[in-house]
Each structure stands twice: as structure tokens, then as C-alpha cells.
Amino acid sequence: MNLDRSRSLQGTDRLARGIGLLGIGLGLYGLLAPRSVTRSLGVEGSEALVRTCGARGVVTGIGALTEDPKPALWAKAAGDILDLAALSFLLADRDHPKRGSVKLAMGMVGASAAATLYCARAQTERHAYQGGRTPDYSGRSGFPQGVAQARGAAARSGGARPAALPSPARSPGTRTPASTSRPTSTGYVRGSDYDY
Amino acid sequence: MKALCWHGKNDIRYETVPDPQIEHSRDAIVNVSSCAICGSDLHLYHHFIPGMESGDVVGHEFMGEVMEVGSDTRDLKVGDRVVVPFTITCGECDQCRRGNYSVCERSNRNKALADKVFGHGGAGLFGYSHLTGGYAGGQAEYVRVPFADQTHIKVPDSLTDEQVLFLGDIFPTGWQAAVACEIEPTDTVAIWGAGPVGQFCVRSAVLLGAEQVVVIDNVPERLAMAEAGGAITINFDEESVLGRLQELTHGKGPEKCIDAVGLESHVPRSIDSVYDRVKQAMMLESDRAHVLREMIYVCRPAGILSIPGVYGGLIDKVPMGPLMNKGLTVRTGQTHVKRWTDDLLRLIDEGQIDPSFVVTHTAGLEQGPDMYNTFRNKQDGCVKVVLKP
Structure with missing residues (x-):
């Protein structure tokens, strides 16, 4: 992969977004206008199936837009391959009245499957947890004098031992009524507009 | 100057942005020597935090040397080595006086917006959306620190950056x-x-x-x-x-x-x-x-x-x-950083703890976009990234 090191968003991240948005758009079309799809493919009566495919497209499309698009991309690629299989079944019928439309649809779904597979693979590679050898951090205790010595050290020294919980009821320091407005040591007036 | 800027989900860029200026007498400009990528930066990276705008400089864990101060920064002087808490605190409002620094009532310059979202908003934060003030963050060469007379922790030269940097947040x-x-x-x-x-x-x-x-x-x-x-x-x-x-x-x-x-x-x-x-x-x-x-x-x-x-x-x-x-x-709650740092700095100074144990990756700021990805994916054994502008 040719990466632009000055930015974190790379080509395949943008491709994932494009696939996601396109998937949502086409999915919604299938959900809302299934008859138009079945008519163009010559499979009238299969509207429920088209709606199901549309819903699948919306779900995987939304997934492709999340911070971890990999599962959705693989699912979408699998869905595209299923669609291809269904379309090829239609194409096998030499008397099918809309063979031209089916061929066009196969081309589009095939292109989508190829792009999605490429993107899923690239994303999986780029965002993979390293696996393999686990770095050895067993020496990183953070306690120069050892864990045994550290255990309870702060409590023993008393320094920071629950001196002040983040609760007004146990707050340290002098309190001043909030309504009081008076000059402070820095010359600003409490409660006034600070010019930020 | 160079900085890491947010441009949308998964999109952090290493870019040139205008140098920060002193805008107020209590401001200081810090020349960043080390900054870190925080786990909560990943929430910005994944765009789970609302209120970000394209081009915002990110980062809220940073330290460096004070290179310029306003006229009213009290004992903070040019040349001081400081860690900057991620919560900006005025030190004077009722909450700051109670030690509840992370809900400072004055440092969030977009408080009206935050109040609408949260009922009552919290303190201003560096590089963490316009809901928390829209302040430029610390993954940059220089940072303007508002309320700098309060928003700093002076650290001794005897300790390394990696030993004290995390006093600012984690x-x-x-x-x-x-x-x-x-x-x-x-x-x-x-x-x-x-x-x-x-x-x-x-x-x-x-x-x-x-x-x-x-x-x-x-x-x-x-x-x-x-x-x-x-x-x-x-x-x-x-x-x-x-x-x-x-x-x-x-x-x-x-x-x-x-x-x-x-x-x-x-x-x-x-x-x-x-x-x-x-x-x-x-x-x-x-x-x-x-x-x-x-x-x-x-x-x-x-x-x-x-x-x-x-x-x-x-x-x-x-x-x-x-x-x-x-x-x-x-x-x-967000952390009342200043409430704890005296004690924690003492623990570090006494050798009770050495926070540098957590650093697994150190890189130049220009490698920041790549490091976001490495950190996010936990690749290469990544636990904590420190960037050197």
C-alpha cells in the first residue's frame, strides 16, 4: 500500500466510506422501490427478496461507516457474491426476457464485490492487531523499589491518602459564596466576564 | 508551526497552522518538548465526541518550556519547565476554590453551549472539541496556555520528560x-x-x-x-x-x-x-x-x-x-489534575514510582498520523505513544 504519512485517513479508509454510502443508497432503493428492481430484472413477484437484500445493504453500509468497518465489509462482500450467484442463475435461463439487464446488474455487482473484497482485505491488513510475538513488558512495573515496597506506600506516608475526594462535601480549601464578586489577587473580578 | 489537526473520523493530519499568540495577560506560550496521544484522543479520532471542527489542533497531554508570558502570569516565567494539565483552571471561581478544578466555571469560553448540552458545563480543555472551549491542543510545536498562572505544574530538571509528562492527565x-x-x-x-x-x-x-x-x-x-x-x-x-x-x-x-x-x-x-x-x-x-x-x-x-x-x-x-x-x-468526572499533582510529583521525586514504564513508542510529531493508527490498533505492542515536536 502506498501511504500518505502526513495523514491518518488513507485511500482504503475513503473507499470504505464510499462503499458504505453507496451500499446505504442502493439498499434504500431496494427497500423503498423493490418493484422497479424486479421489473428491470424480469423477476416480478420477488419484491420481498429485493427488500431483504436492500435491508442487508443498509445494515452493511452503516457498518462500513463505523470506526471498525472490517466485519461489515466482509459481510457486504459475501452478500455481493450471493447476489452474483442469484443473478447467474437468472442468466442461465436462455429465454429470460431481461438478459441484458441481468448482465448489466452482474457487471455492477461484480465490480462492487471486487472493490469490497479489496477494501476488506486492505483494511484487515492495515488495522490488524499485530498477533505473532507478544512484546515482553514483564519488567515494566513502574516501581523502582519493587512492587512489595510500593504496596501501601502512599497510604503509609499519608500524603495523598483520600485527602480530598471529588465531592463538594469533602472539598479542601476556603469556600467563598458564589454570589460574592470581589477583586482577586490577579486583578480580575470573580463572576465577571473574562474576556475569552 | 507544525501540528496534528483533526479533519473528521479517522482523519488526523500533520499540517502547518498559525503560531499561537498571547491573547490575554494571563496567557503563556509553551514550546512543547513532549506530547502524548491519549486514549481519549481516540474518541475524537473515531468522532464520538461532538463539537469538533475541521482543522482543530488536537492533544491534551503535553509539556515544555515557557517561551512567552503575558503581563499577569505571577510566578510563571519564561524558561520555566512545565507540564500543562489538560483541564484549564482559573483558580478563582467557586469550583476551583473547592478543588473541583475539572469543573472550573470560567475557563470554558463556550460555556453557554456546554451548559445547553450538559445542563452545566465543565472546564475548558485543550484540543477536545468546542464544547470544552475550542482551545488548540498540545500535539503541536507551540501551545497557548490560557490562565497559565494556574494551569501549569513546574517540574524539576532532574526528572526526564517521560517521568513527568503524564502528570498532566493519565x-x-x-x-x-x-x-x-x-x-x-x-x-x-x-x-x-x-x-x-x-x-x-x-x-x-x-x-x-x-x-x-x-x-x-x-x-x-x-x-x-x-x-x-x-x-x-x-x-x-x-x-x-x-x-x-x-x-x-x-x-x-x-x-x-x-x-x-x-x-x-x-x-x-x-x-x-x-x-x-x-x-x-x-x-x-x-x-x-x-x-x-x-x-x-x-x-x-x-x-x-x-x-x-x-x-x-x-x-x-x-x-x-x-x-x-x-x-x-x-x-x-474529569480529573481535578491540580488537586493531586503535588503529591504525585513527590512520589516520582522520591522514586516511589516512575511513570515512564508505560511509554512503548516514541516518535517525531510528523509521524503522529501513523502513530494514531498504531495506537488505535494496538499494533507493535503499543500502549503509550510520546511524540517529540
């Missing part, structure tokens, strides 16, 4: 989470998440004298690091969290539970996680609450739940019945 965050647990010598403290904050929760709980500290995660090297710090580890890919916690506590459950994960919990095999992912993808909830649910379930009655992990908005299916009937106490 060390006091882990510490506050542990202090909020009111740890007793007989306590078991269970910590979800072995990321950088989780690691400091472990060290803090050990320093505060917990009998047992248990860490739950599934990343082997992070668990190994937690174990090195004195924790018993549970890999949730390999064993039952509930079963192991029951075994470790003789069936009573841990007295104290800490959520060091926050809104992006990753537990692929749990039903509620799948449910959360679907709802989040459909924008029907913003945060994934698996860890919260598990904590409420396993915690010993009358125990304490401490939540340093960042949540941004709405969660679903919170078991409020068990929470109430078990009499659990919930403590959470």
Missing part, C-alpha cells in the same frame, strides 16, 4: 479513580481496561494499599504490564470475568470497581456488546456501556464504582435496579 486520572474508591487494606479493586489509564489505576491502587488489584482486558502485553505492576490479570477472551472475580473474592465480589475503558468497550462475544454496536451504528445511542453493566453486576453490595473512562453522551440498558438495590456508590 497519572492523576488513574490516581483520582483509585482515591475515589476509598481503598481499605482488605479491599479487592477490579479494574476494567489495561490501557494507559488502567495501568496508572493499578499502580495507584497498589500505592494506596489494596489487598488485591485485578485487571480485566484481552491484550496480552497490556495484561503483562499490569501484572508487572502488581495486578492479578483476567483475559476475558480466555476465562469468565464473573467466575474468576467470584473465585478471587470468595464469592463476595470486588469491593471497588474501576471503569478505565469508557465509551468504546470492545467485547466481541457478549450479546450486550453486539446490541450496543448495532444501536451505536444506527445512532440510537452514543456510548457502549458493557463495562458499566458488568461492574454493576459483579461489585460487592455497598461497594464503589469509580469511572475515569470517558463517556460522551447516551447509554442504554443500564441495570439501575441492581445499582440501587446493592447500594452502590458511583464516582466519576
